[in-house]
Amino acid sequence: MDNFSFLNAAHTAHFAALYDQYLQQPDTVEPSWRAFFQGFDFGLESSGSKGTINSSEGFETEVPEQLQKEFRVVKLIDSYRSRGHLFTKTNPVRERRKYHPTLDIENFGLSKEDLSTVFSAGEIMDIGPSSLETIIGHLKRIYCNSIGIEYMYIRDPEKVNWIQQRLNINDNHPNFSVDQKKHILKKLNQAVSFESFLHTKYVGQKRFSLEGGESLIPAIDSLILAADDLGVEEFVMGMAHRGRLSTLANIFGKSTKDIFSEFDGKDYDEDVFDGDVKYHMGWTSKIDPNNDGKKINISLAPNPSHLETVGAVVQGIARAKLDNNYSSDTSKVLPILVHGDAAIAGQGLAY
Incomplete structure (x- = not known):
């Protein structure tokens, strides 16, 4: 057989x-x-x-x-x-x-x-x-x-x-409701209008525009909304220059007045603080992404000149927060790393 x-x-x-x-x-x-x-x-x-x-x-x-x-x-x-x-x-x-x-x-x-x-x-x-x-x-x-x-x-x-x-x-494929689509459009409009204003107001100034990558703003917003629903209490972000100011304004809630003052050079007494220094500074704020009354802490780590070095820094900050504040409960802190243009993981770092 x-x-x-x-x-x-x-x-x-x-x-x-x-x-x-x-x-x-x-x-x-x-x-x-x-x-x-x-x-x-x-x-x-x-x-x-x-x-x-x-x-x-x-x-x-x-x-x-x-x-x-x-x-x-x-x-x-x-x-x-x-x-x-x-x-x-x-x-x-x-x-x-x-x-x-x-x-x-x-x-x-x-x-x-x-x-x-x-x-x-x-x-x-x-x-x-x-x-x-x-x-x-x-x-x-x-x-x-x-x-x-x-x-x-x-x-x-x-x-x-x-x-x-x-x-x-x-x-x-995403399957968004009408309200979700309107919210995404709102965040896209925020990103586009922010960059358009800077381009019009500060012609010729050194800046790292998000133009062409505006979808970063609704993407980070969606990530934070979903994580907030899952009980995440703190976010730690690290990113390079491009899109940093738009992220600060449209995600972190930093006052656009303060950002524009930095462009005007009004916040720095010393002349050494010029050029792209505003793209290196960090920021911490409390936001209520889901409008449920529960505020969460969100931080953007300061950036050194060698941009992707911040990746290891963010991981260390997230680990310290977990160990010190949340008894190593990894569901409470979410580190987010946004790589610069054409960057690869660990670029410039010697392991």
């Missing part, structure tokens, strides 16, 4: 889920199944589109064609998860550079004739058995739209699964 005859009658969704698990975390798959998938992958690589495996007696056996295609669809899904961020629509000016190999279905042994075929592999994305066309549309909306995400390098399966579950919610 053919050792693999059971493959013809088995539930393909179960195999698809096992193969998906094998691709992400091979060591978590039962050894006999791991050996089976290793043999199948080897068969695909060595014999092209013909999926074969070797039985214990040394005979070459072909895996049923429908099951082969299920496995290929799982590989397609895994490739979108691993490389989808390379094909996102994140540049509004021109198309992104081309990366190879692409995510075209032909690279996975599938064809346009398979687009209408229903595959059980859709179940591993919580959309149930679906046509290949539906599966690809779902993957593109999640991984290849205006939000890119790279996470498959994470070694903790629980974290990977958590991210995947979050991505499947509304196809990784």
Whole structure:
């Protein structure tokens, strides 16, 4: 009897889920199944589109064609998860550079004739058995739209699964209510009008505008609102120059009168305090983001000239607040780091 005859009658969704698990975390798959998938992958690589495996007696056996295609669809899904961020629509000016190999279905042994075929592999994305066309549309909306995400390098399966579950919610697209949209528009308008005034009033002055990145303001605002709902009591921020003044005015509530006075040079008695000194200073205030009467403490750390050095400083401040004020309860203090233009983690720091 053919050792693999059971493959013809088995539930393909179960195999698809096992193969998906094998691709992400091979060591978590039962050894006999791991050996089976290793043999199948080897068969695909060595014999092209013909999926074969070797039985214990040394005979070459072909895996049923429908099951082969299920496995290929799982590989397609895994490739979108691993490389989808390379094909996102994140540049509004021109198309992104081309990366190879692409995510075209032909690279996975599938064809346009398979687009209408229903595959059980859709179940591993919580959309149930679906046509290949539906599966690809779902993957593109999640991984290849205006939000890119790279996470498959994470070694903790629980974290990977958590991210995947979050991505499947509304196809990784925000679903804002009318009031939320109005609030976002309000914060965007605040950011735009602030920069427009500075550009008009202080022509030629050295400044680090947020123009082109105004979405930072509603983004930080949303982060603080959500964290406040979860019980966070203190925020510690560190950021470089660009957008710093807009953040102080529109997030921290610093008086625009004070900010404009700094532009006029009225707050400094010594001549040495000129130029971009206002972009180096810190600020602390209490705000009520949700208008629920509970004020939270929010601090912006002073910035040294080597801008990304502030990252380690913010981490230290957050740790000190946790240890001294909250008995090391990490849910009470949220450090936020905003990197400067084209900065990388730890730039300029020697570990």
